[in-house]
Amino acid sequence: MEKILWEQVQLVRQQSPLVHNITNFVVMNNTANALLAAGASPIMAHAKSEIQEMIGIAHSVVINMGTLDEYWSESMILAAKTAHSTGKPWVLDPVGAGATSFRDEVLHQLLQHQPTVIRGNASEIIALAKANTTATKGVDSTAQSNEAIDAARSLVDQYGTIVCISGETDIILNSQQEIFIKNGHPLMTKVTGLGCSATALIGAFIGITQDKAMAVAAAMAFIGIAGELAAEESKGPGSLQVNLIDKLYTITEQEFSNRLKIERK
Ligand SMILES: Nc1ncnc2c1ncn2[C@@H]1O[C@H](COP(=O)(O)OP(=O)(O)OP(=O)(O)O)[C@@H](O)[C@H]1O
Ligand SMILES: Cc1ncsc1CCO
Ligand SMILES: [Mg+2]
Known part of the structure; x- marks a missing residue:
């Protein structure tokens, strides 16, 4: 599997997919930089008037619903609808799912347009599957990724989507398989928006790969390994944020295959 995953890292570098992001104010810069470092081409565009054309070329x-508001929620729903109806792959980051009823209502509408992939932390995936089973502590997880597997499976069954639960172990599920990736570093939870960067990278990988589950696995292994390598050279969260972007840019096949910790069931 190592080879297949690394091939996808190379494909992103070679093909530079255009990734249209409707994302939050906090991470807009980091996620654009993560996409550029990976070799992809980001564009952040939120206006309802340009959604259809933009998705046409992306x-x-x-x-990503991190800093949701009334206008953006309409842009997101229009984008989800356009992507689904024109066959463009799209990924949903349900930031803060379960925190408020507004967020849950918008999520409910987004899910009707069948995301290709949903990537969230365990609390978000649990909240998304069943409102109010768990307290989402703002945007950070209060649960472990394995506690969200049943919730993820219900989303897979209901919407035909791939679900990625991120955390110490990243778990990727679809109707046929479960993939576990044990890369990453605990310091990654002290930099805002690394989950959002993972989601943005998933966007790049699903844009150029037919096997979407492998694309998600490649994206998660890529950021996990880059994070691990970066953490070893960082004094704290500030330098980690910068070093991680550098590692996404410089990572080699050898570093990737030496570090990869993956299991498939
Ligand atoms: N405890 C941990 N140990 C090792 N790696 C971790 C740990 N927690 C997170 N990571 C790494 O960080 C990545 C981002 O996942 P995380 O679950 O923290 O996202 P998130 O909560 O959505 O973050 P944000 O909302 O700030 O973007 C994971 O894919 C994993 O590589
Ligand atoms: C801290 C925060 N608040 C809304 S979005 C965001 C970034 C992590 O998703
Ligand atoms: Mg998140």
């Missing part, structure tokens, strides 16, 4: 769409 390889994929990222919808």
Whole structure:
């Protein structure tokens, strides 16, 4: 599997997919930089008037509801609808799912347009599957990724989507398989928006790969390994944020295959 995953890292570098992001104010800069470092081409565009044309030229769409508002929620729903109806892959980051009823209502509408992939932390995936089973502590997880597997499976069954639960172990599920990736570093939770960067990278990988589950695995292994390598050279969260972007840019096949910790069931 190592080879297949690394091939996708190379494909992103070679093909530079255009990724249309409707994302939050906090991470807009970091996620654009993560996409550029990976070799992809980001565009952040939120206006309802340009959604359809933009999706027309993009390889994929990222919808991240981190700093949701009334206008953006309409842009997101229009983008989800356009992506689904024109066959463009799209990934949903349900930031803060379960925190408020507004967020849950918008999520409910987004799910009707069948995201290709949903990537969230365990609390968000649990909240998304069943409102109010768990307290989402703002945008950070209060649960472990394995506690969200049943919730993820219900989303897979209901919407035909791939679900990625991120955390110490990243778990990727579809109807046929479960993939576990044990890369990453605990310091990554002290930099805002690394989950959002993971989602943006998923956007790049699903934009150029037919096997979407492998694309998600490649994206998660890529950021996990880059994070691990970066953490070893960082004094704290500030330098980690910068070093991680450098590692996404410089990572080699050898570093990737030496570090990869993956299991498939
Ligand atoms: N405890 C941990 N140990 C090792 N790696 C981790 C740990 N927690 C997170 N990571 C790494 O960080 C990545 C981002 O996942 P995380 O679950 O923290 O996202 P998130 O909560 O959505 O973050 P944000 O909302 O700030 O973007 C994971 O894919 C994993 O590589
Ligand atoms: C801290 C924060 N608040 C809304 S979005 C965001 C970034 C992590 O998703
Ligand atoms: Mg998140």
